Amino acid sequence: MKDPKSEPAPQDDYGGEAKWQGPGILADGCASCDAHQGPGSKRLQRCAGCKRVLYCKLCKLNAKMLQEISGSQPQAAGVAAEFDKWATLHRPIFVFAIYHALQLGKNPDAYKSHGLYVEFTAKPDRHKYPLHQRYNVGMGCIVSLDTLHQMVSETPHGEELATVYPRPEEDRQIGVILLTFNGMARWQRLGLMELEQLGAIARSIGIPKDWVSWLEKAINENLQAKIRLPRDFKGGQH
Template sequence: MSAMGSVPSNTTETSSTDTIEGLGATKQPDFKGQSRVLKKCHWCMKKQDPNEEPFKACGQCKEVIYCSRECQRASWPHHKTACKVNREQKAAFDQAGVSEDVKTFKKWHSLHIEIFKHAIVCALDLGKDPKNVDSGYLFIEVKRKPNHADLPMKRKFELIEGVIFTPEETLEMLGAQGKMVLDNTKRQGEYMKAKGGIGMAPIIMKYGGVVDIVNFILPKPEGAKLMQKQNNWGKEWAINLAGALQHA
């Protein structure tokens, strides 16, 4: 386990979707997933043309967008589990009165996609062996900076710790719903591998009582090798991640 700080492998923390499952809500906050932030089709990754009609969002969770009905239909068997969890999260967050806080957290991490992707590549040493993508999961915990109100969105949070959990430790930590989400990530990753990429990997991000499982589409093997050749964080990935987020 690589760490900045430490989290015991028998932690009792669970994902927020487990903790607050079943709560109702009267409002659905507008949370944007990576697909919407990057303006790319969630299935084929086609970039949205600003001069053409905007891509349509998933009618249920609103977190991802598609360039066509064909892509939406192809994606649904893989997206439906995450879609259900996303809807339950939104309802629960609104009921608990933390929707805006969570929205800020999600917006913050959506602004650092390339930094987090670099952390995954270096932490799992994917440039050396792309198969390491299935060997473990990154877990990070962040907190709001004391002066967050005076800072731009991309600098409102800072890293407290970062560790790599084995798949077994991760499932123990996240519980049944976490397993469904991770299984869904793996299925989507297989599609990316078939297209020549390394696949897809999550970072489990904890902020206060909220745990967000955020998926990242990884580069092709040659891309990962180049990333590490240019700037390899190695075993100090968590310290380097903290610095990169601090100075982004």
């Protein structure tokens, strides 16, 4: 893997080379997503080339899948890269979708046994829209983590995706969403911070009765840009 500083900037339409690259070198975080690790932890891997960049197994696998299809299916690789960038943009919204859907204010341990499954569709002529508005929620449901695991196993690269299947541990509050689009499956592993903090922010942005409709509205209104999370909060901690 090359040093990210030597790599060219990605294309605006995300249809260029599907190489793994991150925005920079982080002392304790994945250079591709916002996953981080604490002192003494070895959850993230170090680049074998530059020995400096850290990355998580999930980002490495996603990049591998993009690289495999970029040669024979460059258009499909571009679509997948665009969707990944879109999903990363909306991670704060996914945190609150989990909070609302699982009713963590009333059932604080629900994330240990259940997660969300959400199907997305692309808007017609999606490139006429800003990135955050290019995809619609097709359907969403609450399912057990074991069911999510089984669903992933049946997708392309399912066995490999299963090896990075996020199983929340007792000492870490991690919510799980499985996103699907155009035959792709993508894990979102989301740190939930202290539930009292999460609840206070959730109340400030409105508590919906229907989390699926709320998610659609939040995406189209780019609510993630208005959510103010604590500075020390790591949304992708895992």
